[in-house]
Amino acid sequence: MAEALKVAIAGLGTVGAGLVRLLQAQHDVIAARSGRSIEITAVAARDKTKDRGCDLGGYAWYEDAAEMARDADADVIVELIGGSEGIAKETCEAAFAAGRHVVTANKALIAHHGLQLAGAAEQAGVTLAYEAAVAGGIPVIKSIREGLAGNRITSLHGILNGTCNYILTAMRETGRDFDDVLSEAQELGYAEADPSFDVDGVDAAHKLAILTSLAFGVEIDFKSVSVEGIRHITPDDLQYAREIGYKIKLLGIAEQGEQGVFQRVHPVMVPMSAPIASVEGVFNAVVTKGDFVDTTVMEGRGAGDGPTASAVAADIIDIAAGRGGPAFGVPVSALRKMPTLPLDSHVGTYYVRLVVIDQPGVMADITAILRDESISLENVIQRGRDPGAPVTVVLTTHETGEAAMQAARAKIEALGAVVETPRMIRIEPFEG
């Protein structure tokens, strides 16, 4: 058997401690699978005294992760610090400068600096691996990069944020509103004290940008992702969705067309019968469409110490077994720069929820606005009548363009009888 692969771990939060436990518990089976033993040699974290539920004796201790990346006796530096800038980035750069492989779970870092880091890894002749950055419980990076490598991927849809999926699932199941369920998610540890990264769609956008680059062979371009979160979704929306045969999911969607690449994160109505609709709670899912393979669906836990440690371990095992390759599937120089399409270029069907004063002429005004924008209606639901008082009206449209919908929405909002900002949710058919 070949010499042991030496691993140094930067960051000993729940994932870091989980990884230590995994590499200790599975030592022998991993050695059989890798063709060599994998040994932790060093760890870096700020507080040496904290009990992390794992045995760290025998590992060199560093307070400075970048120093560890430079100096430790290690072939692989595992970066589990987090954050797109600062010490996490420095640690990776120091590792490459010292000719060491990097395995990271840091989606913000890859989304913002993936191209630069992949270039540094190539120059150093080492691996940059980041399976754990997207949906730890799903080997989605490997599946797209290697398993589907014979295909041109044409589209990708993902439930990429477990916090949002948990909140939407709980709202639908209990009828409770967003704030209420968010508080509960925070108590359960499914949401951060500051939840904005998750619920405003930024975390999902980081992951989508990574998958887009990998799936389409284009330079990563986080800034071009259109992002909308789930704060405005109400129990009413979930109830109406159910009535018309849909569930609401926060999806990341990437599409590749002749004009360019289209990346967006926003709430979507998906048909109950679509496989992605049954992905509930903290689970993530990724649906890809390839020209030869057609549709592939992968589901698993999005986060948590076990699934994330599992993904990090898979990357380390690949390095130990000599399975390498460029970070984004092709060398950085072969990644294409593609024009990115704005949200305005979207064409689809829409759900619109309005709160209007129940008075004569309101529906005539609204339908006239829609007609003027060439938007035709599929369905109108108005439950009950309450003359003079606010009532909810739900519309679904036939296929139309985003620009027309946004124009219509602005005009409808300006009507005197419309008393709340009109809410709009895009519908994805998920055919075939």
Added chain:
Amino acid sequence: MAEALKVAIAGLGTVGAGLVRLLQAQHDVIAARSGRSIEITAVAARDKTKDRGCDLGGYAWYEDAAEMARDADADVIVELIGGSEGIAKETCEAAFAAGRHVVTANKALIAHHGLQLAGAAEQAGVTLAYEAAVAGGIPVIKSIREGLAGNRITSLHGILNGTCNYILTAMRETGRDFDDVLSEAQELGYAEADPSFDVDGVDAAHKLAILTSLAFGVEIDFKSVSVEGIRHITPDDLQYAREIGYKIKLLGIAEQGEQGVFQRVHPVMVPMSAPIASVEGVFNAVVTKGDFVDTTVMEGRGAGDGPTASAVAADIIDIAAGRGGPAFGVPVSALRKMPTLPLDSHVGTYYVRLVVIDQPGVMADITAILRDESISLENVIQRGRDPGAPVTVVLTTHETGEAAMQAARAKIEALGAVVETPRMIRIEPFEG
């Protein structure tokens, strides 16, 4: 860029022709992903004059695939002939003897001779790859072997035969019976003229045996798989399943416990809410449970030229990129021999459908038999009364052992008032 990888393809049916088209159409993108060009140099098939819808000019032609495996100018032999014995096996053996890699889509061959072939590949220092042998549209071999390599897999559930899943889906959706839907499936090309390999569960058992070996690190053992097909499933069963909140799927199930490995293929009732329940038609799915990663679900097309060619191409690209490894995740010598558990060791809940003459005392006789076997009932459905005529009675049990259930079934069948063989379908809870 490194020298081109030379590929020779044995078998030019729909998959072989699909692979030629794929390697031609994606030549450049595959070269970028592999780090080298992949070139077809030779093909083998019986009839040179047949139009296969792809350009075979420029490739050396062999009528004898084994001769091609010995003599062609090729690094990789792709075996797409099929069948567990004869020319398919000879071709692989000839390839290994000549020091060439083998990529195959042949599940029967791997299920029966995988261990021997993996040993031959190891001895020759080359790769035996078979992603296309199980669920072509799902990179499941790679995901288990590499993506989940940090885990001990404890169980695996799969919809592994698209023909059966198509038939069960169509029966449920249309209320038509097995024979009727089978005929339609044959006309549509979803079932073979002789459908027994598919509908009797043999094909699923081949795939299950492969996944079991890979997931648990045990020697492949096809003969130990308990197999039951779907011929006896009726529209009534599907209707009753719906009423109690289940769908019926033909599943392959592998479990690893302290006593040994348990492999079985049979119809199963799965809760409507389980992700695998929404996998319909010709799609396949595999659900794994690992100790760190928890549940992972993968779905995709089970067969067809495009998905199968995609899987074969992924294996070829891995070889081109230098990503190798033992066929079953660990060297043949490290595969464990595990005792295999008989179906009698199964413990679970059961659905039983009886046709009985509606006369006094029948239910008393049946329930006495169940009581004597310590089987307690969860639910009894008897629709309508028709004194003196046959009526259907459906029972579901609380948790009980397979042996007790089989004993009770035999005794119930012997009752004079029971006019058809009692039908029994195992229920899988799919919790968490």
